[in-house]
Amino acid sequence: MRSFDDDLAPLHEASLYRSLRTIDSPQAPVVQINGQEVLNFSSNDYLGFANAEPIRNAFKHGIDLYGTGSGSSRLVCGTLAPHASLERTLAKFKNTEAALTFSSGYAAAMGCIPALCGPGDFIILDKLSHACLIDSAKLSGATLRVFPHNHMEKLEHLLKWARAKGKTTSRILVITESIFSMDGDWADLWNIVQLKDQYGALLLLDEAHAFGIHGPGGRGLAAKLGLASRMDIQMGTFSKAVGLSGGYLCGTRSLIDLLINRARSFIYSTAPSPSLAHTIEEVIRHWLPTAYGEDRRARLWSNLAYLHTALKDRIEEPASAIIPLIIGSESEALRLSAQLLTAGILIPAIRYPTVSKGKARLRIAITALHSEGFINALSRELQGCAL
Numbered sequence: 001m002r003s004f005d006d007d008l009a010p011l012h013e014a015s016l017y018r019s020l021r022t023i024d025s026p027q028a029p030v031v032q033i034n035g036q037e038v039l040n041f042s043s044n045d046y047l048g049f050a051n052a053e054p055i056r057n058a059f060k061h062g063i064d065l066y067g068t069g070s071g072s073s074r075l076v077c078g079t080l081a082p083h084a085s086l087e088r089t090l091a092k093f094k095n096t097e098a099a100l101t102f103s104s105g106y107a108a109a110m111g112c113i114p115a116l117c118g119p120g121d122f123i124i125l126d127k128l129s130h131a132c133l134i135d136s137a138k139l140s141g142a143t144l145r146v147f148p149h150n151h152m153e154k155l156e157h158l159l160k161w162a163r164a165k166g167k168t169t170s171r172i173l174v175i176t177e178s179i180f181s182m183d184g185d186w187a188d189l190w191n192i193v194q195l196k197d198q199y200g201a202l203l204l205l206d207e208a209h210a211f212g213i214h215g216p217g218g219r220g221l222a223a224k225l226g227l228a229s230r231m232d233i234q235m236g237t238f239s240k241a242v243g244l245s246g247g248y249l250c251g252t253r254s255l256i257d258l259l260i261n262r263a264r265s266f267i268y269s270t271a272p273s274p275s276l277a278h279t280i281e282e283v284i285r286h287w288l289p290t291a292y293g294e295d296r297r298a299r300l301w302s303n304l305a306y307l308h309t310a311l312k313d314r315i316e317e318p319a320s321a322i323i324p325l326i327i328g329s330e331s332e333a334l335r336l337s338a339q340l341l342t343a344g345i346l347i348p349a350i351r352y353p354t355v356s357k358g359k360a361r362l363r364i365a366i367t368a369l370h371s372e373g374f375i376n377a378l379s380r381e382l383q384g385c386a387l
Ligand SMILES: *Cc1c(COP(=O)(O)O)cnc(C)c1O
Pocket: 103, 104, 105, 106, 107, 130, 132, 177, 181, 206, 208, 209, 237, 238, 239, 245, 246, 247
């Protein structure tokens, strides 16, 4: 029988081996690694909420009100008042009939997609969709097809094909992210909505990197484009701009009722801490859509504009807080990442299978709390690298 090390050897050879790096300080633009201060350009804490004073206090207050643990899964005795209240608040915020929360965005996808589709159904995904969407689609047992990133002719072709092949009861589910996690660009949402309606398909939109950043009050890209009411299933996470953790799904009452009955990652997993649910609700009520959140979003966008000015010849105008520098070779991306870390800048190399082979990159993430001085330091170091 082969050993575990036998499995690891080819990863080392292909520059695809991964290991954990410990951060010894709270999530922030400057973090401690091995007693050294480094500038962090890799965090999804886009608004700097992960260690913000009012949100820390809300979390502490949540513990005083509801304790730390939830005791069981949601359907047994783990639905505490803050879970129910968060879901009402979120549905109202997203302007949908209902909402359901999960322990993570990954769990939301794994629960939702197999609950909605199975053998005899069709799932059509954008090629660059997040691993949790692909894994869930595979798990569902539905027939799976992928269209090249934002390729509308191919999407239409697949919709037409699925319509012809499926029964009248077959469900066709189109899945895309709104802001793509490793490229930072937008889905061609106008055309996707048009096509899914034309062919009688459903659309699941993953707003993981848009929630909190785009749209009025941070409601997401669909809301920004005036398309929110055309979405069938809206998914997102509290782990990025919200600065906490957890996943959500929003849609009609019957969608959410179906998920409560069928989503296995919801049914068979202990409810998230009630103090966490309380804190997420506080953020959605008091910090994300208010002047506090608006100020953070304004600082984020001005930082992005500042970085673009500094690196005009290297990057396109940012469409989100994610700026990829495509390197190509996995070993070269690792080398550059190590060189940057020596210079005090943390940008891990993103490699296969997170992105395609030969498309390794440095994924820069900007937050509201980066200063112009930090961004100057970043652009100085990047100019010095042979990119
Ligand atoms: C991060 C991410 C998820 C998973 O969310 P978690 O809450 O971190 O599990 C899902 N979809 C996309 C596009 C993501 O980037």
